[in-house]
Amino acid sequence: MFWRTRWRLVLWNSLVVACILAIFSISIYSFLSVQLINNVDRSMIVQLQPVLQTVQSGKKPPALAEPPRPRVPRGRLLGQQRTVISPLNGQPLGVIVWRRNGTLAFPAPKYLTSSDIRQLKAYVRPLRPEDITIEQQPVRLVVIPVNANVAGIVRPLLVMGLRNISGVLETLQELRWITFAGIALGVGIAFAIGIILADRALIPIRKAWDLQVQFVADASHELRTPIASIQANSEWLIGHSEEWSDQQVQTMHGIFAETKRLSRLLNFLLTLARSDANTSQLAIKNTDISSLTKELSEQFAPLCEASEIQFHVHVAEGIAGGIDPDRIRQVLFNLLDNARKFTAKNGRIALSCTQTRRSVQWVISDTGIGINPTELTRIFDRFYQGDSSRSNASGMGLGLSIVKWIVEAHGGSIHVRSQKGQGSQFTVLIPLHIYNQEP
Numbered sequence: 001m002f003w004r005t006r007w008r009l010v011l012w013n014s015l016v017v018a019c020i021l022a023i024f025s026i027s028i029y030s031f032l033s034v035q036l037i038n039n040v041d042r043s044m045i046v047q048l049q050p051v052l053q054t055v056q057s058g059k060k061p062p063a064l065a066e067p068p069r070p071r072v073p074r075g076r077l078l079g080q081q082r083t084v085i086s087p088l089n090g091q092p093l094g095v096i097v098w099r100r101n102g103t104l105a106f107p108a109p110k111y112l113t114s115s116d117i118r119q120l121k122a123y124v125r126p127l128r129p130e131d132i133t134i135e136q137q138p139v140r141l142v143v144i145p146v147n148a149n150v151a152g153i154v155r156p157l158l159v160m161g162l163r164n165i166s167g168v169l170e171t172l173q174e175l176r177w178i179t180f181a182g183i184a185l186g187v188g189i190a191f192a193i194g195i196i197l198a199d200r201a202l203i204p205i206r207k208a209w210d211l212q213v214q215f216v217a218d219a220s221h222e223l224r225t226p227i228a229s230i231q232a233n234s235e236w237l238i239g240h241s242e243e244w245s246d247q248q249v250q251t252m253h254g255i256f257a258e259t260k261r262l263s264r265l266l267n268f269l270l271t272l273a274r275s276d277a278n279t280s281q282l283a284i285k286n287t288d289i290s291s292l293t294k295e296l297s298e299q300f301a302p303l304c305e306a307s308e309i310q311f312h313v314h315v316a317e318g319i320a321g322g323i324d325p326d327r328i329r330q331v332l333f334n335l336l337d338n339a340r341k342f343t344a345k346n347g348r349i350a351l352s353c354t355q356t357r358r359s360v361q362w363v364i365s366d367t368g369i370g371i372n373p374t375e376l377t378r379i380f381d382r383f384y385q386g387d388s389s390r391s392n393a394s395g396m397g398l399g400l401s402i403v404k405w406i407v408e409a410h411g412g413s414i415h416v417r418s419q420k421g422q423g424s425q426f427t428v429l430i431p432l433h434i435y436n437q438e439p
């Protein structure tokens with residue numbers, strides 16, 4: 001009964017935790033990634049200061065004069081082997097000095113190929129630190145303008161600093177994985193704790209529900225006997241009313257009709273209370289469904305005749321399977337009776353019973369008043385009565401909720417199609433299982 005609420009609570013709990021974790025982790029990740037890149041930029045600028053001073057004084061910068069430990073093959077910026085130190089890997093800084101016209105002011109460092117130089121030429125302008133890729137390596141690049149004083153002549157030059165940041169990106173990638181794993185773990189734990197919390201939160205609700213269900217079941221059960229007695233007595237009185245005035249007979253008929261209605265209501269309430277408490281068991285037995293349907297339609301035909309409604313029946317032969325015959329009779333009768341109640345004189349009701357692959361299907365259609373689209377979703381609710389049926393004294397708004405419960409208890413489904421003013425069609429589908437008992 002409460003499993004939907006339970007899972008909804010658990011899912012909401014997990015969703016809220018996931019959102020909080022995601023916001024928190026994304027904030028931390030963004031902050032750390034900005035910090036790491038800023039650190040790279042800051043250290044690059046600091047390392048570039050002596051280079052800038054050397055270039056300003058018109059000398060060749062030291063990083064150009066002697067590339068640190070060129071253990072990588074010439075022309076490679078270092079890729080996979082992290083142990084090899086290159087100017088573009090880690091702390092060492094790659095430096096290239098350009099003239100404003102895009103030519104090299106000093107010979108290019110040996111670790112750069114001519115295609116690298118061509119690629120870098122596109123960035124020869126003052127640049128704030130930005131990411132580029134050289135030879136599939138992520139590199140942070142900055143270009144600072146500087147005026148070199150060569151023998152009293154001032155020459156505008158551009159000092160380009162390069163640093164391979166694959167290490168930083170790897171760290172960020174690891175951080176991303178840790179973040180995702182943290183979120184997944186957090187959500188998993190929240191899910192597990194959510195189940196325990198939801199179960200605990202539902203304990204008092206479950207208790208209150210059980211008490212309420214028990215009360216309705218007990219009350220309707222207890223009331224059945226006195227109502228049955230009133231019904232029987234009023235029936236007896238009606239049978240011995242020869243000397244009564246018309247007024248008295250009419251009043252007695254009124255009492256009798258109302259007690260009948262009350263007794264029906266109590267039966268409905270008892271059925272629903274038992275279904276809520278899961279104590280209402282179906283008495284499933286192998287049944288000749290074709291015969292059951294035909295029998296019921298024969299009992300129903302006179303009611304249609306009395307209401308001057310045409311009644312068409314089509315029942316396929318030989319349908320049999322495990323159902324609770326009394327309950328299914330109740331389903332069919334409720335649906336047919338509704339069709340009769342809501343269909344005017346000269347209207348038409350049709351009942352068909354056919355077998356699909358492993359199910360039996362009943363279709364009850366009428367040419368009655370039909371149901372509003374807004375009402376369609378509510379007609380299976382308890383005590384729901386459409387506007388048109390409120391004036392109908394025999395309606396209680398419980399018939400379809402009981403029908404739905406019986407059908408679902410059989411593992412089946414019920415669907416309705418209707419158009420206001422045109423009629424309605426109820427389709428009941430019940431899976432068929434054959435049991436080993438005698439029909």
Ligand code: ADP
Pocket residue numbers: 338339342366368369370371379380384385386387388389390394395396397398399400401423424
């Ligand atoms: P009731 O006792 O009012 O018939 P039900 O649960 O059987 O209660 O039906 C609920 C409501 O669904 C009805 O009040 C009516 O508005 C609508 N309804 C059910 N069957 C039909 C039908 N065949 N045609 C039109 N309206 C229907």
